[in-house]
Amino acid sequence: MQRLIEDKRIQDAATPALLHPDFHMRNIYVSAEEPTVVTGLIDWQSTSIEPAFIYANETPDFAALPKGPEEDTFEKGQSEQRLPGHKEREWKDASICYQTYDVCMKGLAPKLRPARLLDPSLLRLFQYCHTSWRDSATAVRQDLIELSARWAELGLQGSCPFSPTDEELKEHARDYEDFETVQKLKLWLRNSLHTNSDGWVPNDVWDAAKNAHRAAYDEWIQTAKESESRGDGLTVEKADKLWPFDAR
Structure with missing residues (x-):
């Protein structure tokens, strides 16, 4: 920075x-x-x-x-x-x-x-580094990796101070896959529950939204159980950890 x-x-x-x-x-x-x-x-x-x-x-x-x-x-x-x-x-x-x-x-x-x-890549690190408490360090690291890859293309002088190793990139790829899963899950929930990223809904539809949320969570956990039984990598423990809202 x-x-x-x-x-x-x-x-x-x-x-x-x-x-x-x-x-x-x-x-x-x-x-x-x-x-x-x-x-x-x-x-x-x-x-x-x-x-x-x-x-x-x-x-x-x-x-x-x-x-x-x-x-x-x-x-x-x-x-x-x-x-x-x-x-x-x-x-x-x-x-x-x-x-x-x-x-x-x-x-x-x-x-x-x-x-x-x-170009948004020049500013993204400043705009979102303070949201790592919400979006995780993985999102900030992705911004750094993209910036590093485009450093010369963006007309920046010298070399980028951030230079991850191959092993760090592999580890990040695994973390970023989880991050993208959470974002897609949250987007699906927002659309299906008619809410926003914080989970706000009007008082008069609270009960219906709560029931729909519970049904969505049960469906997500059932998907994780089936995945775990096949050995696909998504376990119930991991699925519960990835769920974006506090309610269960």
Whole structure:
């Protein structure tokens, strides 16, 4: 990181900035009578002055494009008519929010632009090293390995100070496979339980979500039992350890 901050591109992207650190729908209050009127913003307690690149690639949930098959359809240039009516409207609304947010960020927060134009590999280590408590050291190590492999391609001077051995790379490959399994599992749970990465659900669907979560966990453990009996590597103990939520 000491070597990276010597690069002028990163220095230009590190202008001090002050933004809401968790700008998402659950922290925005609107009027019950007129939902276009914002009445309050909460969750400011982690606000601090940070390098602009910390915020550069954050897109709040209200401005994010929908994930799923319909997104792939648009990316491949296929006809919008292939989408169901309500999904087409949902995608268009989300697209308007996404584009509007992008324009607003360019106009109202121009100091973020240098960071938004940089190759993400140059900034990923700064942006995510502090989340190792949540994502594990494996994710940070993967960023370091990718950065090391692309050091010269990214125009960085000299050689990368991080140079893992073949044995370390093999060990990391095993750890990273587990990490990817957890991410895929968490994504599947988020979609099936209609929640977010923290597991938040509205109070009125809590019981249904809890039952669905329990059923998903039982299915996951059953899969692990079958895998363990075949000797495929996924044991019940490992499956329980990989489960992303505290509840069992």
